[in-house]
Structure formats: structure tokens, C-alpha cells
Amino acid sequence: MSLGSKEVVVNGPKVSFEIFGLKITETVVLSWVVMAFIIGLVLFLTHNMSKTNPSKKQILAEWIVQTMNGMVKDSMGSRNLVYAPYMATIFSFSICGSLISVLGLRPVTGDFSVTLTWALMTFFMIQYAKIRNDGVLGYIVGFSKPIALLTPINVLSELATPVSMSIRHFGNVASGIVITQLLYYALTALSNAVGLHTFPLFTIGIPAVLSVYFDLFTGFMQAFIFTMLTMANVGAAYPEEE
């Protein structure tokens, strides 16, 4: 892309370093940062917990756990309560991975490999839940229902779930990256046009307003949607016994 004389470049994740030929990208490094943050937060919140006299951070930890348990119980049924920690993991990883862009870093979720990984995990969890619910034979036969003619469509729809989930999440965050980048270029060009070559005035403030939508709102929304879809799909594959 080119805007005036300047080339507009929107890159993928940078390769930070290589170990034994394995390319460690910016995404992975930042995911370690995010992990360290979440693990630190978890250890801080659950440090020195008391049964009778909970501190404010303990109340927050209990609120998080109970809210997560409540959501999982509501959307998946109480026999799927074991999934609650996983949902909390995906939600916190996704939201922190998106919100890291507030610090001016590349969002972890803006890498298709990341959202694809999570979507594949969801996919395999759905298949496992279905097999657990219907048995191996029932699982296979289940694709030819209600009529055998629909088998290819059933398989396709099954495969579509992780694809749509991963692309939705990636697309929302990535579009934020692209638009922020474009806006930055545009505002710089505007600053140049009014003669502020040395100091691009318009790049201050305006991107921050948009970042509230693209980083905060989208980051939260997509984490929520991804987690809810995982819960709904896995819960539907292994429903509450009647």
C-alpha cells in the first residue's frame, strides 16, 4: 500500500530470535509476558487466603472463580464444571493478549496461529465430548443424521466451527492493528500536509480514542465471544443428563 510518498506497511509478527532453527516470534515472546502477568496475578490474588477473614484480593479471586463456575454451570450444565478452569484460561489469555496492545505492543491474538491453536483445542474438546456422550460408534453414525445425504454437510459444519471461531477472533483484532496503523500513517501525512514535519501533532490523542474501541472493547468482546462459543459448543456436545 502506498499513501503519498510513504509506503504503508502492516507486518505480521516479527521473528524475535531463533533456537535450533525454530523461529520464536514476537507473538510467543509476548504470550510469555502475558502468561507471566496472569500467573503473577493468580499467585498474588490467592496468596495467604483465609477462610474466615478474606482480604479484598481474596474476595476478587473468589468472585472470579464463582463467576466463572456460574457461567460454566449455566451454559454447560453442572457436570461440565471441570471445564471452568480452561474457560478462565482462554478468557484471561485472550483478553490480556488483546489488551497488551494498549501498551503499544503487538496483540498476541492478532496472530492467526494463536487463535487457530485455541480454536483447534475447542474443536478437539467438542469431538471428545461428542464421543464421550454418544460412544465411538454413535459419534460416527451421528454425522449421517438426520439423513445420510447430509453427511458431507455435517462434516463440513463440524470443521467450520474452529475455522469461523479462529478467523473471527483474529480478524477483529487484526483489523484493529491495520486500522490503527493506517490512521497513524494518515495522521502523520495530515501533520506533514499542514507543515508539521518535525512534530506530527495529530498522532497524539486521536489514536488513543480509537484504541478504546479497537483495543478495549474488541479485546473484551472477542475474548467473551470465543469463550462463550467454546462453552456453548462443548456443552451442547455433552449435555446435561435428563
Next chain:
Amino acid sequence: MNEYLSFLSIDYGTIILVLINTLILFLVIKHFLFGRVNKIIEERQADVSNTYAEADKSMAHAKELETNYNELLSNARDESAEIVKNATQKAQVRSDEIISNAKAEASGIISRANDDIEREKQRAMSEMKNEISGIAMMMAEKIIQKEINQKDHEALINDFIENVGDDVWQQK
């Protein structure tokens, strides 16, 4: 020069590392956040239910004690009523006894007095008989002017006095 992956890329290395990262984060969250918090919440719930159970037990105990005390109280009331009744009865019996004793004593005194009176009367009568027989003897002596042989005529005089009898002396 920095190396970049393409904007929309699937990088297997990233996938594997993110998978591992996600699993590590999952284990940490499961163990440290959910494990610890759920344990605390369970312990607290156990405490609460224990407290409730204790309270129920105490309540039952209190109820039991209350019924016991009520029973004891009513027993005591019955007992006191019994005691009062017994005392009243005993007092009645005692007073009856005293009264009857007094009556018996009084009647004894009266009968003794009657006996005394009787004895006095007899004594007086026999004295009077002797006096009268003496007087009669003297009168007869004066009348017939001779000495009456007391020995000979005693039977006669006695007969006389007997004949005069109680009716004459007692003046009924």
C-alpha cells in the same frame, strides 16, 4: 534487518508454543486459582453447615432441658401441694386427737368428781346414820327413862333407820 512473518500466516512453531503456553497457564489457573479458591469455599461451606448443625443441636438440647425443667417444676408444684395437704391432714388429725383427749380428760374429771361426790355422800350418810342412831338412842333413853341395852336394841334401831330410809333423808 528484522524478519517478519506474513500478516496472515500459520506458523507451526507458534502453534506448538502457544499450545504449550496455554496448557501451562491452564494448569496454573486450575491448580492455584480454582483449586485454592474452591477449597477455601468448600471449607467455609463445611464450617457454615457445621455451625448450623451445632446450633440445631444446642437448640434441641435447650428444648430438652426446658421440658425437663417444666416437668421438674410441675412435679415440685404437685409435691408442695401434697406436702401442704399432708400437713393439713396431720394437723387435723392432731387437733382431733387433742380435742378427743381433752374431751376424754374432761369426762374423766367429771366422772371422778361424780365418784367423789358419791363417796362424800356415802360417807356423810354413814356418819349421819351413826349420829342419828346415837341421837335416837339418847332420845329413846330419855323417853323410856331407862337404859336401853345398846347391844340388845341395836338391831331394832338399825331397822328403824333403814325404814326411815333414803327417801326421808335425801328429800328428793
